Amino acid sequence: MRFLPQSGRRWGSLALLPFRVYPVVAAPAAIVWASALPRRGSAGDVGSTIMAGYLFSGIILFVIGFHQMFTPQRDRGVLNIFFGAAALFVGVWLARLFSAG
Numbered sequence: 001m002r003f004l005p006q007s008g009r010r011w012g013s014l015a016l017l018p019f020r021v022y023p024v025v026a027a028p029a030a031i032v033w034a035s036a037l038p039r040r041g042s043a044g045d046v047g048s049t050i051m052a053g054y055l056f057s058g059i060i061l062f063v064i065g066f067h068q069m070f071t072p073q074r075d076r077g078v079l080n081i082f083f084g085a086a087a088l089f090v091g092v093w094l095a096r097l098f099s100a101g
Contacts, residue, residue: 009073016064016080019057023087026050047094054091058084 027050065080 013076016061019060019087020080020083022053022057023083023090026053027090051091051094054087054094058087058089058091060084061087 061080061084063084065077065082065084068074068077068080071077
């Protein structure tokens with residue numbers, strides 16, 4: 001059984017995995033983590049960190065997806081653009097949410 005990728009395309013997909021997983025896992029993990037903490041201080045620092053992660057992941061996925069649109073990997077490019085746009089959308093939404101509060 002092989003765990004490591006055998007081709008360059010698979011390595012590229014493995015390298016992008018953290019950027020695809022972050023938008024799905026970050027907010028629920030932060031909610032669970034914040035609920036376990038005592039009610040001191042504000043969630044501003046945690047929210048800013050999560051928001052920055054969403055924006056960073058979104059930009060990385062969007063740029064890589066746009067690059068892949070000009071290669072034979074168009075299907076992966078569309079997927080990365082979708083994940084990047086979703087992460088950017090959530091990052092901008094969180095920015096507005098934390099700036100209002």
